[in-house]
């Protein structure tokens with residue numbers, strides 16, 4: 369099972385290249401957009417226009433629902449916080465993809481209350497503490513990280529974005545779902561393709577989506593026959609309590625949709641954020657030394673990286689009724705883009721917000737979202753990065769950027785940012 373984990377497989381290079389991933393999705397932005405997002409926030413808390421329009425970037429619409437609609441963007445902490453929390457005025461139905469028919473594809477991410485709460489209540493026990501601290505970490509993350517870091521011990525140099533950051537989440541999630549070995553990469557490949565509405569044909573995306581469904585349906589059948597200790601078994605055994613109080617098990621279709629969402633939401637985000645965390649530490653040597661000396665700072669380092677550069681700095685909502693936000697009138701049917709990247713650097717909330725500073729006083733950020741849809745897997749992500757950073761520092765106390773390689777930079781789309789590469793010297 370560990371062979372695929374450490375394999376020198378080109379499929380990792382194909383799947384885990386932030387720049388290529390964005391090019392493939394048709395939304396590549398090379399430049400660091402933080403200064404421009406900050407400038408927009410200073411201009412006004414809420415503005416007419418999609419974020420990309422306001423930033424003078426080529427239009428790329430990831431939500432089919434947004435086509436032909438008016439766009440608005442919120443920038444300040446206050447405005448973004450209100451938009452995330454007020455699900456009656458700002459609906460998550462924007463995530464729905466009508467091109468796929470009326471069928472749901474993104475499970476709870478595209479639901480509104482009270483339906484969302486019912487499904488989330490049923491999923492939540494598999495993701496919240498203490499389960500994340502014990503089940504996910506002890507059953508999967510520790511062993512995966514240990515294998516990967518041990519494998520690096522024979523090397524003097526490494527590219528951590530590919531050799532560590534990419535591999536921990538994909539194998540954690542696929543094993544947690546109940547998949548083994550090569551299936552992890554086949555599944556990841558198919559799921560990335562199935563959700564790429566950029567450069568691949570509709571037929572290719574549909575074929576990939578069918579592969580995803582088939583693999584999940586096979587797995588569900590296996591777990592029905594022989595329950596295991598995994599997320600699919602958990603979903604098979606879960607009881608959904610509907611708003612009217614009736615209770616029932618999930619249908620096979622509901623299990624497929626929610627398992628697919630967990631895979632999609634948890635595969636790429638943690639990889640990119642893990643890389644951003646390492647980059648932050650490796651380029652702020654004084655803070656890296658502080659973390660080495662006091663490992664209780666690892667969690668602060670992770671949290672500060674999600675505030676400073678969240679991998680995905682913008683999420684959308686559908687305006688459900690004629691309303692206003694920070695004095696700007698928003699018509700029903702418009703799209704509101706919540707620029708949490710700008711809100712996370714709002715000087716009204718943080719002093720010196722553009723600096724990466726893990727010593728700043730703890731203060732909630734928006735990198736995992738806010739309100740009812742706040743990231744379900746955030747503690748899994750935190751655990752993956754926590755175990756990974758600690759293992760690296762234990763094994764390689766002299767860890768530093770490789771001066772003979774190009775310096776890492778933040779790249780990808782405005783919608784999914786991550787590191788170009790993280791070349792390091794291990795000794």
Ligand code: HEM
Nearest residue numbers: 476477633634637638641735736737741743744745748749
């Ligand atoms: C550092 C890594 C991660 C970041 C930055 C992140 C970020 C986010 C954000 C901002 C949202 C809110 C979306 C919205 O309000 O529309 C979200 C939702 C979600 N995330 Fe994550 N995520 C990460 C890792 C994960 C992982 C590892 C998993 C699964 C194991 C996961 C599963 C989910 C799910 C299922 C939702 C939907 C929750 C709902 O709609 O109630 N995420 N994530």
